[in-house]
Amino acid sequence: MTTTVFLQLVTNGLVLGAMYGLIAVGYTMVYGIIQLINFAHGEIFMLGGFGALLVYAWLPPVQHLPLLAALPIMLLGGVLLSVLVAVGAERIAYRPLRGAPRLAPLITAIGLSIFLQQAVSLWLPMPGGGKVHLGTKAPMQFPSFGGGAFHLGGVLLQRADLLTLVLGAVCMAGLAFFVAKTRTGRAMQATAQDPDTARLMGINTDRVIVIAFAIGAALAAVAAMTQGLRYGQISFDMGFVAGLKAFTAAVLGGIGNVYGAMVGGLVLGVAEQLSTGILAQYHATAQYGAAWQDVWAFVLLIIVLLVRPQGLLGERVADRA
Amino acid sequence: MTIIAAPKVSPLLARALMGFGALGALASTFLAWTWTSAFPGDLAVTGYPGGNQLITLVVSILTLVALASAYGVRGLRWLAPAGHVRLLRGLALANAVSTWYVLIAIVAELGGLANFVTGSWVAGLTVLAPVAGAFALPDDRREPAPPAPLPRWAQTLVIFAAVLLAMFVADYGITSGYSEEFLGFALAIGFAAWGVNAGGVLGRLTELTARNRPATAAAAFAAALLFVFLQTTDAYNNVADNILIFATVALGLNIVVGLAGLLDLGYVAFLGVGAYSAALVSGTAASRFANTVLPFWAQVLIGVAVAVIAGVIIGAPTLRLRGDYLAIVTLGFGEIFRIAVNNLNGVSGPNLTNGPEGVYGVPDLSLFGYDFEKPHVILGVTFGRFANYYVLLLVVMAAVVFVFSRINESRIGRAWVAIREDETAASAMGISAFRFKLLAFALGAGLAGLAGTIQAHLTSTVTPDQYIFASTAPPNSSFLLAAVVLGGMGTISGPLLGAALLYLVPYKLAFFQDKQLLLFGLALILMMRFRPEGMVPNSRRQLEFHEQQTAVAAAHALAEAELQEQEAGAAA
Numbered sequence: 092m093t094t095t096v097f098l099q100l101v102t103n104g105l106v107l108g109a110m111y112g113l114i115a116v117g118y119t120m121v122y123g124i125i126q127l128i129n130f131a132h133g134e135i136f137m138l139g140g141f142g143a144l145l146v147y148a149w150l151p152p153v154q155h156l157p158l159l160a161a162l163p164i165m166l167l168g169g170v171l172l173s174v175l176v177a178v179g180a181e182r183i184a185y186r187p188l189r190g191a192p193r194l195a196p197l198i199t200a201i202g203l204s205i206f207l208q209q210a211v212s213l214w215l216p217m218p219g220g221g222k223v224h225l226g227t228k229a230p231m232q233f234p235s236f237g238g239g240a241f242h243l244g245g246v247l248l249q250r251a252d253l254l255t256l257v258l259g260a261v262c263m264a265g266l267a268f269f270v271a272k273t274r275t276g277r278a279m280q281a282t283a284q285d286p287d288t289a290r291l292m293g294i295n296t297d298r299v300i301v302i303a304f305a306i307g308a309a310l311a312a313v314a315a316m317t318q319g320l321r322y323g324q325i326s327f328d329m330g331f332v333a334g335l336k337a338f339t340a341a342v343l344g345g346i347g348n349v350y351g352a353m354v355g356g357l358v359l360g361v362a363e364q365l366s367t368g369i370l371a372q373y374h375a376t377a378q379y380g381a382a383w384q385d386v387w388a389f390v391l392l393i394i395v396l397l398v399r400p401q402g403l404l405g406e407r408v409a410d411r412a
Numbered sequence: 413m414t415i416i417a418a419p420k421v422s423p424l425l426a427r428a429l430m431g432f433g434a435l436g437a438l439a440s441t442f443l444a445w446t447w448t449s450a451f452p453g454d455l456a457v458t459g460y461p462g463g464n465q466l467i468t469l470v471v472s473i474l475t476l477v478a479l480a481s482a483y484g485v486r487g488l489r490w491l492a493p494a495g496h497v498r499l500l501r502g503l504a505l506a507n508a509v510s511t512w513y514v515l516i517a518i519v520a521e522l523g524g525l526a527n528f529v530t531g532s533w534v535a536g537l538t539v540l541a542p543v544a545g546a547f548a549l550p551d552d553r554r555e556p557a558p559p560a561p562l563p564r565w566a567q568t569l570v571i572f573a574a575v576l577l578a579m580f581v582a583d584y585g586i587t588s589g590y591s592e593e594f595l596g597f598a599l600a601i602g603f604a605a606w607g608v609n610a611g612g613v614l615g616r617l618t619e620l621t622a623r624n625r626p627a628t629a630a631a632a633f634a635a636a637l638l639f640v641f642l643q644t645t646d647a648y649n650n651v652a653d654n655i656l657i658f659a660t661v662a663l664g665l666n667i668v669v670g671l672a673g674l675l676d677l678g679y680v681a682f683l684g685v686g687a688y689s690a691a692l693v694s695g696t697a698a699s700r701f702a703n704t705v706l707p708f709w710a711q712v713l714i715g716v717a718v719a720v721i722a723g724v725i726i727g728a729p730t731l732r733l734r735g736d737y738l739a740i741v742t743l744g745f746g747e748i749f750r751i752a753v754n755n756l757n758g759v760s761g762p763n764l765t766n767g768p769e770g771v772y773g774v775p776d777l778s779l780f781g782y783d784f785e786k787p788h789v790i791l792g793v794t795f796g797r798f799a800n801y802y803v804l805l806l807v808v809m810a811a812v813v814f815v816f817s818r819i820n821e822s823r824i825g826r827a828w829v830a831i832r833e834d835e836t837a838a839s840a841m842g843i844s845a846f847r848f849k850l851l852a853f854a855l856g857a858g859l860a861g862l863a864g865t866i867q868a869h870l871t872s873t874v875t876p877d878q879y880i881f882a883s884t885a886p887p888n889s890s891f892l893l894a895a896v897v898l899g900g901m902g903t904i905s906g907p908l909l910g911a912a913l914l915y916l917v918p919y920k921l922a923f924f925q926d927k928q929l930l931l932f933g934l935a936l937i938l939m940m941r942f943r944p945e946g947m948v949p950n951s952r953r954q955l956e957f958h959e960q961q962t963a964v965a966a967a968h969a970l971a972e973a974e975l976q977e978q979e980a981g982a983a984a
Binding site: 128199201210213332378383396 | 669673675677726729730732733736737739740741743744745747748751752754755759760761762881882890893897901926927929930932933934935936937939940941944
């Protein structure tokens with residue numbers, strides 16, 4: 092394997108990993124505070140993509156803007172939709188179950204995930220309904236950048252890839268600042284450590300939980316838009332695998348740790364790309380390449396749970412009974 | 413606490429209203445409800461009831477019987493040990509909703525009120541009278557008195573009668589020929605079941621079955637066997653086969669989820685492992701081991717063994733951990749299984765499973781010289797291919813039920829409960845949490861593998877898309893979970909009921925097809941919010957889920973008692 096190929100794989104992995112990391116933040120923040128695996132987060136991610144697409148499809152002026160100028164408007168639509176749904180789900184479905192046996196909210200989350208996925212596939216309102224037939228499982232067109240890739244010393248970097256890396260870095264820096272420096276961010280840390288004491292100290296824990304859901308949803312919407320831009324299409328079931336991968340990233344980095352989510356995402360993305368890339372290099376293992384990519388990601392998850400269950404950046408926390 | 417302020421109507425008048433209403437509804441079923449035979453079931457015949465009219469007829473009779481019981485007719489008072497009014501309300505609602513559904517369907521399908529004849533108006537108005545009457549009566553909810561002691565043989569007889577009745581009801585549902593009949597039936601059953609349950613007779617029956625386990629099991633098995641003898645064609649046996657496979661796997665999942673409290677989201681993959689294992693060594697030409705033809709018992713052993721090994725491989729790393737990692741790892745395992753069987757096709761992987769085409773042409777079973785493919789005549793009834801499988805599946809289901817109930821009451825079952833409730837406390841008591849959790853997981857995997865080996869022969873084709881997380885055809889992991897959760901975690905009858913409903917409703921109601929996953933998702937959310945213990949609650953689970961309410965009630969009771977004590981002290 093040449094250095095160029097290796098660097099190309101690492102670059103692709105970092106782009107993929109930045110997206111995983113953005114989604115993983117949602118899992119890890121919610122888990123850190125209320126110990127719930129929010130299975131529906133993959134669907135929140137998917138809704139972010141469709142929110143952006145809806146804005147693009149329903150507002151003809153946006154279509155005439157250069158894509159880079161249209162993106163903030165689309166992003167606004169995506170963030171709005173996914174945050175609304177995430178906060179609504181927390182309010183209606185999860186909050187009444189606080190204090191119930193653990194299985195209850197987990198099953199609710201799965202129900203919500205199935206429901207949101209089906210609702211989008213059945214009822215997504217697209218302009219000129221007949222053209223984009225509803226209820227079909229076909230992916231939908233997403234606008235994408237024209238223009239070729241950048242060449243960085245032999246390594247190709249697509250425009251959308253560059254945007255993903257930039258957005259990922261900006262979002263994570265903003266999040267790190269928010270969690271470490273703002274009042275609300277510190278309230279969030281306090282709630283994650285001990286919700287009861289946090290409440291006694293005058294922190295509105297309900298509000299903190301809502302904010303955690305909202306931030307996770309907003310970052311997932313950013314990730315969904317970059318995914319749409321990179322592949323030129325989004326589909327109603329893209330949240331399933333993306334959610335699984337992002338959760339793997341969150342566990343890899345140490346669930347509950349916001350920085351861990353990003354590190355885990357990057358490590359997972361690079362590992363995934365390298366494993367398939369390296370396997371594809373050799374004749375004997377070539378057939379285990381791209382088609383098996385997801386399998387290697389989950390095998391990595393199982394290995395991490397076996398060897399270092401607290402994750403890369405996680406510390407061993409005592410079980411909260 | 414009354415929700416609806418009942419208007420002051422003398423109970424005498426209310427009961428009379430009910431009686432005349434039910435009689436009128438009964439009479440109306442002998443009239444024609446429309447003048448063309450275009451509506452399915454032909455409701456245009458005067459003289460004898462047909463189609464949906466039969467449902468109205470039966471519910472009207474039941475209403476009259478319940479009313480007689482409310483009047484205190486001797487020999488009928490056992491019908492509502494916990495109070496008659498809610499039983500009457502349930503039955504009256506069942507009749508009204510089911511009948512009105514048919515009338516609305518007539519208007520909607522045949523086009524306009526012009527299709528109504530005298531009978532339709534009579535039916536529509538008379539079914540409303542019992543509702544008005546039942547809701548005018550004040551609620552007479554009471555603690556049921558202890559039941560009169562029955563001799564053993566009478567208890568057994570009651571259980572057999574109840575189980576047989578349940579079987580006939582289920583048979584009517586399965587063999588209903590058109591969606592109007594099924595929906596009318598389902599509506600009637602739903603409301604009637606609520607009423608019968610609120611009346612307290614179901615609770616009494618549950619007590620009875622709990623005290624006579626062997627008799628109940630024998631009655632259920634006999635009734636299920638009788639189902640085949642009632643069928644005139646093999647078509648509904650196929651439906652019943654699918655329900656049985658679905659229910660058996662759901663029961664296996666219930667060991668993992670309901671008893672041990674481990675959320676397994678890739679359970680259907682174990683069914684797939686069993687099915688693929690059996691299909692590959694069954695001797696079909698599509699298998700890469702086409703020359704290896706093993707007898708069925710060996711296929712079962714291999715299928716179960718491979719499934720258990722897969723379960724241990726997935727479970728061993730994850731079950732050591734606390735928390736919910738298992739859920740996500742099993743979800744990942746389901747995905748790995750799907751990708752693997754799709755790619756083990758000789759192109760993007762070694763040739764093992766024939767890729768998306770799957771392993772087809774799995775031969776029919778032949779056990780002890782009994783060929784499952786050919787029809788056999790037994791006691792004058794022709795057993796077709798699906799009937800043969802039905803009997804086999806019934807035996808397997810009985811075995812799973814046996815394992816479930818025995819293990820539930822053993823040390824292992826109690827250890828599972830302890831771990832589910834509080835793993836730290838259980839470990840402190842010397843229970844090896846990891847070992848028991850792994851046992852539950854492997855046992856569940858093995859049972860699914862067992863069901864898979866039979867499914868491979870029944871469907872004769874094993875493809876990857878049969879075994880995924882969510883699709884429109886049961887069983888898949890999300891349907892299985894829904895069956896367990898809706899039915900009732902930790903119970904035997906819960907998942908059976910859940911599986912039957914989840915299979916029949918989309919199967920019978922065509923308009924439901926593309927929305928079924930949506931509605932199941934919604935049902936999971938609503939169920940967890942409002943009735944987390946499921947339709948058939950396990951008493952221990954019920955307490956668990958309503959811990960807060962019970963605790964609050966207990967605290968209130970304690971405070972009250974203390975207050976009284978103080979007052980008594982002050983008085984002294």
